Amino acid sequence: MVNESSRVLVVDDEPNIVDVISMALRFQGFSVESAGTGSEALTQVAAFRPDLIVLDVMLPDMEGFEVAKRLGAERAGTPIIFLTARDAPEDKIRGLTSGGDDYVTKPFSLEELLARVRNVLRRTGKAEAESSRLSFEDLELDEDTREVARAGEPIELTATEYRLLRYLMLNPRRVLTRAQLLDHVWDYDFGGDARVLETYISYLRKKLDQHGPGLIHTVRGVGYTLRVPRA
CATH class of the missing domain: 3.40.50.2300 (Response regulator)
Known part of the structure; x- marks a missing residue:
């Protein structure tokens, strides 16, 4: 596949x-x-x-x-x-x-x-997925079961929260613009208010940050990135 x-x-x-x-x-x-x-x-x-x-x-x-x-x-x-x-x-x-x-x-x-x-x-053989599991630090996402866990603790996500987290985990350490996230998570021609994205980022942070330091960071004026906190 x-x-x-x-x-x-x-x-x-x-x-x-x-x-x-x-x-x-x-x-x-x-x-x-x-x-x-x-x-x-x-x-x-x-x-x-x-x-x-x-x-x-x-x-x-x-x-x-x-x-x-x-x-x-x-x-x-x-x-x-x-x-x-x-x-x-x-x-x-x-x-x-x-x-x-x-x-x-x-x-x-x-x-x-x-x-x-x-x-x-x-x-050309470049299409085989090595694993259905995505991981970043102590955060894991299973694409087959749609289960998410951090530090071994299961996290319940809505369908939209799951899609948003999955896209961030597919692009770790990359700065994703608000437009990219809105287009990918909601709809190709989505023209809605960016506050929808901010709301779901807030939901994700609350659920993920209960189990460790914050991983989703705001890049002011641009969008968001998934990375480890800077010392």
Whole structure:
């Protein structure tokens, strides 16, 4: 099965495309980072270690084909889906022979791209979840039974609290914006008041903090992050 916590790097110099793809992937539970140039992509691969790369061919500093070539052994078999406006047969052949696992032309269907991401992850063996249990410090979440415990003590959560905590645990130590959390936990096109999120964060904190130090931290003006308290 596809592991929804898989990491995907989106590389494109068009911010609107990056935003749309990233939001859709995050809504599906993927952890996503982005880059706007080939150089940024090379840096992100080393730091983020993605399970899959969605890579635009026409980047401002170098072609996506060159990025794939430079990654070489460093990406250790990380699959690449090329995304480009070039639809000539020779471009597709070049993409697939330069290390690409799939080739999607613009304009593209978002649903089709998501399906291809899942298919490539499954085909390349990057989709197997190592465990149905998520853990962070002494906090554990079982995705099969939907049970949550901290320091061995069971914690009863509502369905919404569970989804919110799960998304935070899929992205530990990452700052998640309010928009990301609202989109993922409530609805893809949710346009409601951010106070709904603040209320549920408060509910979670009350339940989790009974068993140890606070793990959900507010990043003022941005959103929230799951991390250990700073000394």
